[in-house]
Amino acid sequence: MQISVFAVGRMKKGPESELVSRYFDRFSKLAPSLGLNFHTVHEIVESRLQNASQRMEEEGEKLLGSLQEGGRLIVLDERGKSMTSVHFAKMLEDFRDSGSKHLTIALGGPDGHCEKVRQRADLLLSFGAMTWPHQIARILLSEQLYRAATILSGHPYHRI
Secondary structure: OEEEEEEEOOOOOOHHHHHHHHHHHHHHHHHHHHOOEEEEEEEEOOOOOOOHHHHHHHHHHHHHHHOOOOOEEEEEEEEEEOOOHHHHHHHHHHHHHOOOOEEEEEEOEOOEOOHHHHHHOOEEEOOOOOOOOHHHHHHHHHHHHHHHHHHHHOOOOOOO
16 A cells, blocks of 8 residues: 655755654655555645635645545544554554555645545544644654554564
């Protein structure tokens, strides 16, 4: 199953970007042995439209237009479901084992995701009730993907 990240906003060079790259690199090396493949991070610039609703709609159209036919979609949203790392790993495994060929994980812009995107999502996932800066959310996502791969492979990185 190919896994892609769709992100509204760009990472600036610096320690946050280096940390994200490190975790995606680790995930990329471990994932193929599990039937997973890290495909890409697709970044778009934030919409410049006048109000939040219009910005979310424009960004949402770009996201929905980028999805592979029949692919799964996880949307990061503070109102989404909170889960353990083990549960997240199991969900990825279940998506893969159900025959899903593509999974996109979407990070929204400062305004979040439009209702159309939220309705299309196979899962609304929360990293907690707090709002996180985009750079930190991307670090959390990259680390959790790597952690999920270590859980699925029995690697000792994740300890209980």
